[in-house]
Amino acid sequence: MKFPYSWLKRHINIDMDAAELSDMLTMSGTKVEGVSYPPVLKGLVVAEIIEVSKHPNADKLSLCRIDTGGREITVVCGAKNMKNGDKVVFAPAGTVLPCGTKLKKAVIRGVESGGMLCSEDELGLGKDHSGIIILQDSADTGSDASEYLGIDTVFELEVTPNRPDCLSVMGVAREVAAVKNMELLKQDFSLNESDIKASNCFSVRIEDKNRCPFYSARIIKGASVGESPNWLKNYLKSSGIRPINNIVDVTNFILLDMGHPLHAFDMSLLKGKSIFVRPAKKNEKITTIDGVERKLDETVLIIADEKGPVALAGVMGGRDSEISANTKDVLLESAYFNPADIRNTSKRFALTSESSYRFERGADIGIVVKALDRAAAMISELAGGMVLKAVLKDGAQERENPVISCRVEKANKLMGIQLSTNEICDIFRRLEIEVLSEDRDIIKIKAPTFRPDITEEADLFEEIARIYGYDSIDENLPESKIVGDGNYLETDIVEKMGESLRASGCSETMSFSFISARDLENCGFSKGNALKIKNPQNEELLYLRTSILPGMMKTLSYNLNRDAKNLKLYEFGRIYFPSRENDSGSSEILTLGVALTGFRYDSRWIEGSQNVNFFDIKGVIENVLDSLGIKNAEYDLHNSVTFKKGNAAFIKIAGVPVGSMGELDKDFCRRYGIEQTVFYCELDVSETMKYYNRLKKHIPFSMFPAVKRDIALILDEDLTYREVLKAAEKEKTGLIENIEVFDLYKGRQIPENKKSLGISVTYRSENSTLTDKEVDELHNKLVNRWVKELKCSIRDF
Amino acid sequence: MDKNLEAIKQASLEDIRKAEDLKKLDSARIRYLGKKGKISALMELLKNLPASEKPLFGKELNSVKNDIQSAIERKRKSLEDKEQNTSVSGFLDVTMPGIARRTGAVHPITQTINEIIAVFRRMGFSIADGPDVETEFNNFDALNTPANHPSRDIQDTFYLENGNLLRTQTSPVQIRIMKKVKPPVRIIAPGRVYRNDTPDATHGHTFHQIEGLYVDKNVSLADLKGVLHSSARQILGNDIKIRFRPHFFPFTEPSVEYDFSCVICKGKGCKVCKNSGWLEISGAGMVDPRVYKNVGYDPDEYTGYAFGMGIERIAMIKFGIDDLRLLYENDIRFLRNLK
Numbered sequence A: 001m002k003f004p005y006s007w008l009k010r011h012i013n014i015d016m017d018a019a020e021l022s023d024m025l026t027m028s029g030t031k032v033e034g035v036s037y038p039p040v041l042k043g044l045v046v047a048e049i050i051e052v053s054k055h056p057n058a059d060k061l062s063l064c065r066i067d068t069g070g071r072e073i074t075v076v077c078g079a080k081n082m083k084n085g086d087k088v089v090f091a092p093a094g095t096v097l098p099c100g101t102k103l104k105k106a107v108i109r110g111v112e113s114g115g116m117l118c119s120e121d122e123l124g125l126g127k128d129h130s131g132i133i134i135l136q137d138s139a140d141t142g143s144d145a146s147e148y149l150g151i152d153t154v155f156e157l158e159v160t161p162n163r164p165d166c167l168s169v170m171g172v173a174r175e176v177a178a179v180k181n182m183e184l185l186k187q188d189f190s191l192n193e194s195d196i197k198a199s200n201c202f203s204v205r206i207e208d209k210n211r212c213p214f215y216s217a218r219i220i221k222g223a224s225v226g227e228s229p230n231w232l233k234n235y236l237k238s239s240g241i242r243p244i245n246n247i248v249d250v251t252n253f254i255l256l257d258m259g260h261p262l263h264a265f266d267m268s269l270l271k272g273k274s275i276f277v278r279p280a281k282k283n284e285k286i287t288t289i290d291g292v293e294r295k296l297d298e299t300v301l302i303i304a305d306e307k308g309p310v311a312l313a314g315v316m317g318g319r320d321s322e323i324s325a326n327t328k329d330v331l332l333e334s335a336y337f338n339p340a341d342i343r344n345t346s347k348r349f350a351l352t353s354e355s356s357y358r359f360e361r362g363a364d365i366g367i368v369v370k371a372l373d374r375a376a377a378m379i380s381e382l383a384g385g386m387v388l389k390a391v392l393k394d395g396a397q398e399r400e401n402p403v404i405s406c407r408v409e410k411a412n413k414l415m416g417i418q419l420s421t422n423e424i425c426d427i428f429r430r431l432e433i434e435v436l437s438e439d440r441d442i443i444k445i446k447a448p449t450f451r452p453d454i455t456e457e458a459d460l461f462e463e464i465a466r467i468y469g470y471d472s473i474d475e476n477l478p479e480s481k482i483v484g485d486g487n488y489l490e491t492d493i494v495e496k497m498g499e500s501l502r503a504s505g506c507s508e509t510m511s512f513s514f515i516s517a518r519d520l521e522n523c524g525f526s527k528g529n530a531l532k533i534k535n536p537q538n539e540e541l542l543y544l545r546t547s548i549l550p551g552m553m554k555t556l557s558y559n560l561n562r563d564a565k566n567l568k569l570y571e572f573g574r575i576y577f578p579s580r581e582n583d584s585g586s587s588e589i590l591t592l593g594v595a596l597t598g599f600r601y602d603s604r605w606i607e608g609s610q611n612v613n614f615f616d617i618k619g620v621i622e623n624v625l626d627s628l629g630i631k632n633a634e635y636d637l638h639n640s641v642t643f644k645k646g647n648a649a650f651i652k653i654a655g656v657p658v659g660s661m662g663e664l665d666k667d668f669c670r671r672y673g674i675e676q677t678v679f680y681c682e683l684d685v686s687e688t689m690k691y692y693n694r695l696k697k698h699i700p701f702s703m704f705p706a707v708k709r710d711i712a713l714i715l716d717e718d719l720t721y722r723e724v725l726k727a728a729e730k731e732k733t734g735l736i737e738n739i740e741v742f743d744l745y746k747g748r749q750i751p752e753n754k755k756s757l758g759i760s761v762t763y764r765s766e767n768s769t770l771t772d773k774e775v776d777e778l779h780n781k782l783v784n785r786w787v788k789e790l791k792c793s794i795r796d797f
Numbered sequence B: 001m002d003k004n005l006e007a008i009k010q011a012s013l014e015d016i017r018k019a020e021d022l023k024k025l026d027s028a029r030i031r032y033l034g035k036k037g038k039i040s041a042l043m044e045l046l047k048n049l050p051a052s053e054k055p056l057f058g059k060e061l062n063s064v065k066n067d068i069q070s071a072i073e074r075k076r077k078s079l080e081d082k083e084q085n086t087s088v089s090g091f092l093d094v095t096m097p098g099i100a101r102r103t104g105a106v107h108p109i110t111q112t113i114n115e116i117i118a119v120f121r122r123m124g125f126s127i128a129d130g131p132d133v134e135t136e137f138n139n140f141d142a143l144n145t146p147a148n149h150p151s152r153d154i155q156d157t158f159y160l161e162n163g164n165l166l167r168t169q170t171s172p173v174q175i176r177i178m179k180k181v182k183p184p185v186r187i188i189a190p191g192r193v194y195r196n197d198t199p200d201a202t203h204g205h206t207f208h209q210i211e212g213l214y215v216d217k218n219v220s221l222a223d224l225k226g227v228l229h230s231s232a233r234q235i236l237g238n239d240i241k242i243r244f245r246p247h248f249f250p251f252t253e254p255s256v257e258y259d260f261s262c263v264i265c266k267g268k269g270c271k272v273c274k275n276s277g278w279l280e281i282s283g284a285g286m287v288d289p290r291v292y293k294n295v296g297y298d299p300d301e302y303t304g305y306a307f308g309m310g311i312e313r314i315a316m317i318k319f320g321i322d323d324l325r326l327l328y329e330n331d332i333r334f335l336r337n338l339k
């Protein structure tokens, strides 16, 4: 909602500067989005064109001989829209234009130009540069032209959907009046009716009074359609509405001034002698003034003549009965429509108009006839014509606003303030809320018809608070007590995991919850197992992600393309699956994705330029699990389309799969433009969390020295380390403290399909120092078991 | 010299030379000088030699043993030097970079959420959670926003083919928690929300909010002002001021939008705050009695406040980020810089 300051001043006698007014409106609830100050225009003169002639040396230019108030000047002009006798805006040489350019006398194609005839564009008044500004004929030649240009400060407001009453200049003035405790200025007008009764030649009828409770109209005969006066055109333009002709401009003026939408029909184009407000019939059609043909049915409320639809009620008129240059007789409509019906039509055709915007938020039924009369008076004043006697109407112009009780004590307690009954009544009076009765604690009120939003006591509390002023309300510091379980377990667990990941050098990323159909395909996920968006903006937002991986791939690719080749990244996020168990139809699983690529070490000068491998990502995950006190994770070979064959593992805790990790498949990576080897892990955090071991326990350790024995076993290549450990566990002596692998070797000296595993075993007793002999025996027994159970041999150096 | 002894000597020196680390060197030592080593075996042999051969062989054996020992020592020293990397001409270049692992960075959104959570945790709020995919009822109807209400237009919604939607606000968590728990309720609920907007420097289709809700006997607007001001001071510093502007949300009455005083110009007016001295943060208000009716609370017995906090907005202010899109590009330079 936009309007110039001078328009507001027609309704209320104020003289605040624009910043002060804008602050006042913002703090009382009508937020000022922007104030545009007028361009500073000095030295512009009203000039009259004496003669337009062709430029002797240029086809596209004209020469204008102008009178600037006693002095004749010749100006070269590129526009085509002027004729002899027009009043125009002349900027003499020396004038500084809003863009900062200072005009100089110039010779254009051999003819000297004494200045410039201005367009809106050049003066910073609008975007129109199709021609120069033509002023009204009554403009005083030689006087200051800025007087006629409608130069004014313009306010732009953000009006919340509950306050349709603020969608008019009068409504804004009412707000100012309430806050400043002032009176509105009366908008006087006089309507001269002819003796001929309108009802003699026409009638209006509502067929569904639920959808249209009240409809009224007036007839103006013999009007002449033409341009509106400059003041009106300037008002409309400043408010963002294009002037069309004097009849339509008046309806738009009333819409902006009083907030009530009107519609004008060319009466001669209506068939028959009646207007009906009725639901459309199936298969009826209408072409609206925007030139679009629209198919109708019973759900759409229309205005019809005896033949068929002439307007979409409250939204837009029909093209066939539109006011044109030939219009003589006008049927002017003013009505109140049910907001839900207007919204339905507007949504149905994706068609929003200034009119529908106001009707669907709730118009003021109390001013329907007043708006009609004022518009009729203005039309007959600006376009001539005769207003026929009496208003044509059907239905009842009334709405019983509910009686609401306002409890004074409750209001004070809710806001933390101390207002008396009188003070609250005074606020109501300023807001034109009618106080029906008051005793000490209960005020009974009725809201005015322009406030459809006030329906309950809480709505009144808000009115009290905003007029009293939020700045005047004290602050209470919160009472320090814990309400609820005070448990932040999930937050804390995720934070522990994050700490561990960062200690391993990984940085956190955040990607969107959406993926494309291609992402699903790439990962080998089924579309049936993903939630699909019905109205996505584009293909990338079609599904909810079922894995962190696609987002991670995009992040990797983004960074690799920017020459960051060594990346360690992690992301926590929800992944989504259809589910019938939840009312939301989704099961949302908190998931962790980790990706490593490039060099292992930051300090390559000392540690060498080695690339990360499977055991790097495994180490990161082992650390994460360790941070949660989870010691019993197991790993098994795993195959999937995203991982390179034979290079990935399942992660299981207590036999339950919680994730997978490994080297990503090369072709998969290439689909995201990645050539580098990437290691990735995805972990179900919701599931992993269940194994969080909050209680750590001290385990006593032995005071006696340990003895170590090293050995190298030559094993089948596919015999896992886990088997080596499992076999050792069968030695139930309780004297093996630790087994550690220190070397894995394949190649020369080792037969094919075999590997050498260097193992260091630590022996320790809780009660004594083990002798060499005891250790030799223990070690021999262990090695013999390995040789027997694993069918391995001992590597001799 | 005994040929055998000579061969052992050469083999041992070769092994020592080849040892590339201390472990390999030690196994070489064991192989030759250990209890069961080759030199030890020759020592055993020496005992059984005729007295005439003993002195010579003994002398040779000892000298070989010494040679091996000193070769091992030299090698050990050189390997140790190499491990400590001071071997380069003995000069310690203290300006070379250290070898600590570079730790990772926390995403600025997580940092902001964690900080805000910590503030409200200290003030006795519990944490609550709700799904991103919500029912139309929880996201709109229960929050007093019926199907035909124009305020649904403000928020362009992503709908799912299953009839549900992506929540446009964290407020449906209010409904979920109030349906489950009787008052008093004092929670915060961080999470993702979605709007079907075309992304630009200040709008995205995805962002984060923290919802706050406190319902009890005698909770007032003054309490809301206090809790928001206190949290603002804890997050952005003690000199932050706060202001309430009347606004409209269907599920609070009265409703406000709240602003923080501009941290950049300290309220004097600058480009970031559009010369107003204030930065818009988010919305809040007193829970509308119509919402209590939807969850079965008695509006005459309980009052309460609710507020939202736009995480991206606060992160942008906190870190001086001027383009929202940076937060989801995940440029590693951006992330490391704000670590």
Ligand SMILES: [Zn+2]
Binding pocket: B262, B263, B264, B265, B266, B267, B268, B269, B270, B271, B272, B273, B274, B275, B277, B278
């Ligand atoms: Zn500022």
